[in-house]
Amino acid sequence: MSAFAAPVVAWASGEDDPSRPLVVLLHGRGSDETEIVGLAGHLPGEASYAAVRAPIEEGGGYAWFANRGIGRPVAESLAATMAWFRTWLDEVAPAGRPVVLAGFSGGAAFAGGLVLSDPARFAGAAILYGTLPFEDAGVPVEAGRLTGLPVFVAQGDQDHVIPAELLSRTWSYLLGASGAAPSARRDTGGHGLTQGTAVELAEWLAHRLAWLTRRGQGPVGMAPEPAGWPTLPGGTLPARTGDRPEVHFRIPQSQLTDTSPPQLQEALFARLSGLDGVDSGPSMISVPGARGLVAPDADGPDDAFLVAEVKEFAHLHPEHDGSLHVALPHDLAADAIAKGWAQSHMWAGVRLSPGFLMVYGPRDEAELDVVAGIVEASHRHAFGRLG
Template identity: 45%
Template sequence: MARDRRSTESDNTPMVARWGTGHPSAPLVVALHGNGTSEHSMIEIAPWLPHGPVAYLAVRAPIEGDSGFIWFDESGPDDLAGTTRWLLDWLETEGDPDRPILLLGFRDGVTVAGAMMLEAPDRFAGAVLLYGALPDGPATSLVRGRLAGMPVFLAHGTGDTRTPTDRLLSTWSWLSTQSGAPLWAERGPGGAQLAGDVVGHAGTWLGDRLDHLRAHGENPLPDGDEPDWPIGRLPERVGPPPKVTTVTPQHQESQNAPAHLQAELWKRVVALDGVSTAPATVGVAGTRSLLLDREHAEGPDAAFVLPAEGEFAHLHPESDGSLHVALPDALAYDALAKGWAVAHPLAGVRVSAGMVLVPGPRDEGEVEIVAGIVAASHRFAAAG
């Protein structure tokens, strides 16, 4: 792309619009507009998003188009990879290096945000993706668990006629089953404008994520060797992931566990030290809680689904067979990467970052593995 068609500052940094606090360590929300508009179309919604110690920064796409600005042109040096690297390098200069950064993308801005997330998942504390699709990037960036620990809000519009349907479907599918991200995803009317309920829903989610960051900090991916479980190293789960709901109450919708395997699993987990059972107070109807008595419960609040009740896990009813468990972050991320867990939609938003759904066992061998995951949750709740 010719240099004279670029729309940047003289030093090639982005043109931006700002709103909110100027404190260099405050959480930063980076907003990316759709092609054909500008940074002003995004900064205008900032007053309807959470206030407080948070900075909003809307970026202008670098290429001047016939109408508005565009993010990349695959026929020249300003391709998606080049734009992604340009934005990531520039973010190094925006405030303190350890400040939490979240992305807010609209339409084509979702593609750019997705490329940034996939290229450098450790750099971002969350993302709001509105009416757009992830890039058609190399399969190496779409590995299972790539976005573990990064909460994502995804909204697709039933009236979206600009984004190819296959890209919308593949984005929804990968984020909800393979990415490892705690995903809250919803479909509703719209797809052309940032207006109506979607801004309110995204704002509520964003406010909850910011509150969680202030209270608990970020939960970066652990380094080092694979963690040890009560059963040793966790193997890879065989086959494709099950379908799981993307809002609460979260439950499994395919590959459901046979009733006799659920019964065998229940027999094993209720035999753990200090465990009692009761009908659950959260979850779908028929859910059964696994409770740890006060004598044994010495773990942190993050080790419990419901800390006040001592509930560290619960089993969904026979029509489902999955479980919710609270795990240490390192174990949760290991389970996500190996297909043995799907992050709770509000993990790291309203509940602990290690809250995951574990698919019910499909055979006798999986009973052993799932029981070992529950035992790890029990160990966390008992001793921290």
């Protein structure tokens, strides 16, 4: 810490506007703040943009750039540099001012370390052509840790700078077990920011900034004491066995592997469509063939619905998919993700309810009971009867 000088910061407009959310741009190896600050010109004008120079000169970028994995010396450097960065950040963005991180390459690893160390401190993160700090980095990487945090992920399918194994682990974690609401893009190309990625990043950020203006940041991470599941035996959600299925990373979000047998899908729909006060019909938000569950007389909060205007609180996807989308309160959403039953939707907390989840289709009768219990909890949420 004592070896680090005060941060060198480039502001996109020449100065900060503390009345606006802050977006911090973090450069990669061989670059500096004067290059990455130019990205701000392609991003929404509703934020204030700062680019921060890496404090360690060797290598020309953030020294924990994880192209060979992370070892103890690098982990110690990461911890010290995060503390250095947080001292600066907490001065320019005290509690109450939303902060979004956008890191490229080595800066992506640093941004990942920051959000994993303290998820609730940040309102979003863009991990661009880089890896999270895995191995011995000293930051927690467990299931559900980033629930409630919108994340934008971009990678190149011919990136030979970052090892493929690290890119794959980063992609899989952020798009599944982390609980983050993941907007993701894969480019045909290598280790460089493309125009298409810049356009999608700007769109994602515009929606997130608009959400923050309307609604504020909301909870992030695992709840210390989940309220429990009144719709499941013992009030507890068991762990799902096996790996998470493969899920399509673009809209429409759909389950691609390990899908539910058709007869179980029908049994599940029969059970759910028979819940009190529920009507069924074509979903108002999903793909053709998806069956919506609507509670016309429900009086729960808008966040309890996928489409609040028509009170659609869940829907079941067509037979080739068999997964469901539901809306749950934050603590139950995080628990469902951590136990392996669900993952966040890419629009959660960006365009739609923060508790917007995909629940994987049941593979056997025991899982049918559990999945039905999860959806029944969303039904109670719609009527304001949870907690």
